[in-house]
Structures are given as C-alpha cells and as structure tokens.
Amino acid sequence: MASLPFTDQPATGGTQPAAPSSPMSPGDEARPGTPGTGENVCPACGGSGHVDGRPCPNCEGTGRVTVGIGGA
Numbered sequence: 001m002a003s004l005p006f007t008d009q010p011a012t013g014g015t016q017p018a019a020p021s022s023p024m025s026p027g028d029e030a031r032p033g034t035p036g037t038g039e040n041v042c043p044a045c046g047g048s049g050h051v052d053g054r055p056c057p058n059c060e061g062t063g064r065v066t067v068g069i070g071g072a
Contacts, residue, residue, distance in 0.1 A: 025060045025066075026059075026060070027042055027043075027058035027059050028066040029065075029066060029068050030067075032066045034066070036070060037068055038067065039064045039065070039066055039067075040065055040067045041064065042058050042059035042063055042064060042065045043058070043065075044057070044059065045058065045063060048063055049061045
C-alpha cells in the first residue's frame with residue numbers, strides 16, 4: 001500500500017459555497033443571503049409595498065430591502 005506525501009496545502013477540487021442567486025431589487029444594497037446583510041423595511045414605501053397605488057419601484061412591491069448591517 002503506497003502512502004501519500006504529507007502537505008500543509010489545502011486539498012483542491014472541493015466545492016465552494018454557491019453565491020446567493022436571488023435577484024436584487026433597486027433598493028437592495030446586496031443580494032439576499034449575503035453575509036453581513038439583513039432585511040429591513042423599505043424606506044420608500046414604509047413596508048407597504050405600494051407607492052401611489054402602484055407597486056413600489058424601490059422594493060418591487062415586497063415592502064422589504066436587503067441592507068448592510070453592523071457597518072464599520
């Protein structure tokens with residue numbers, strides 16, 4: 001039985017976590033699920049999802065936007 005040589009290098013060929021693939025709304029600062037972000041109430045519609053009886057263009061009618069949290 002042959003032994004493999006020792007190396008302190010990381011193994012190759014592994015898979016990387018997939019980047020979030022959710023589409024962004026115009027008011028989003030990052031894609032949903034991005035580390036260091038969270039959901040917040042849309043500032044344009046106050047969370048209602050509507051402005052002047054139409055879907056809010058900032059959050060696309062969801063009432064929520066993804067924003068950076070913590071900040072430095």
